[in-house]
Amino acid sequence: MSAAIIDTAHGDGDVVSLTFDDGPNPADTPALLDVLRRHDVTAVFCLQGDQAEQHPELVRRIAAAGHTLCNHGMHHDDMSSWTPEQIAADLRETSAAIRRALPGARIPYFRAPYGAWGGSPAVAEALGMRPLGWRLAVADWETPGTGELVRRLRAGITPGAVVLLHDGGGDRSQTVDAVDLVIASLKARRWRFTQPRPDWPQAPA
Numbered sequence: 001m002s003a004a005i006i007d008t009a010h011g012d013g014d015v016v017s018l019t020f021d022d023g024p025n026p027a028d029t030p031a032l033l034d035v036l037r038r039h040d041v042t043a044v045f046c047l048q049g050d051q052a053e054q055h056p057e058l059v060r061r062i063a064a065a066g067h068t069l070c071n072h073g074m075h076h077d078d079m080s081s082w083t084p085e086q087i088a089a090d091l092r093e094t095s096a097a098i099r100r101a102l103p104g105a106r107i108p109y110f111r112a113p114y115g116a117w118g119g120s121p122a123v124a125e126a127l128g129m130r131p132l133g134w135r136l137a138v139a140d141w142e143t144p145g146t147g148e149l150v151r152r153l154r155a156g157i158t159p160g161a162v163v164l165l166h167d168g169g170g171d172r173s174q175t176v177d178a179v180d181l182v183i184a185s186l187k188a189r190r191w192r193f194t195q196p197r198p199d200w201p202q203a204p205a
């Protein structure tokens with residue numbers, strides 16, 4: 001199996017995939033879900049296992065709204081120096097935490113915390129998850145202001161990009177507001193919001 005890291009949105013032309021890391025987060029995830037529903041956009045949510053354990057109802061809301069789930073590790077550790085066995089244990093624990101919230105949840109992707117991939121892509125593939133990277137990050141963790149985030153997104157989004165954003169790990173209200181504005185402006189220019197490149201092959205976990 002290939003362990004190539006996916007960073008491309010599905011489809012041709014002006015397509016983009018939005019991905020949100022480090023949640024679920026009761027302060028900002030519900031507002032983000034409202035924004036995405038209002039614009040009829042589905043995204044990928046890279047869930048942190050300990051957050052999923054604390055907020056199982058949000059895991060269920062995310063999936064029920066049609067978004068795709070992604071395993072982002074149990075405690076947001078840097079796994080780059082870990083053995084495959086250590087990585088596999090963390091990834092399994094994370095998927096189990098998500099599935100305690102939502103039995104049978106489909107989790108087609110894994111994203112390494114900090115993008116510190118180390119040996120994790122091959123481990124994720126062996127567990128039936130495709131490594132999900134990104135082409136654009138706008139450092140929304142800096143909370144530079146909604147207007148600046150909008151500027152960075154408009155300047156940086158290119159056709160086919162997977163975009164990294166955050167709904168957890170701090171106050172993400174600027175991200176939520178910026179996403180609302182940017183989706184509106186891209187949709188006005190007939191961009192489409194798609195999932196990352198097809199997530200096959202999927203092996204049983």
Ligand SMILES: [Zn+2]
Nearest residue numbers: 021022113114
């Ligand atoms: Zn993260």
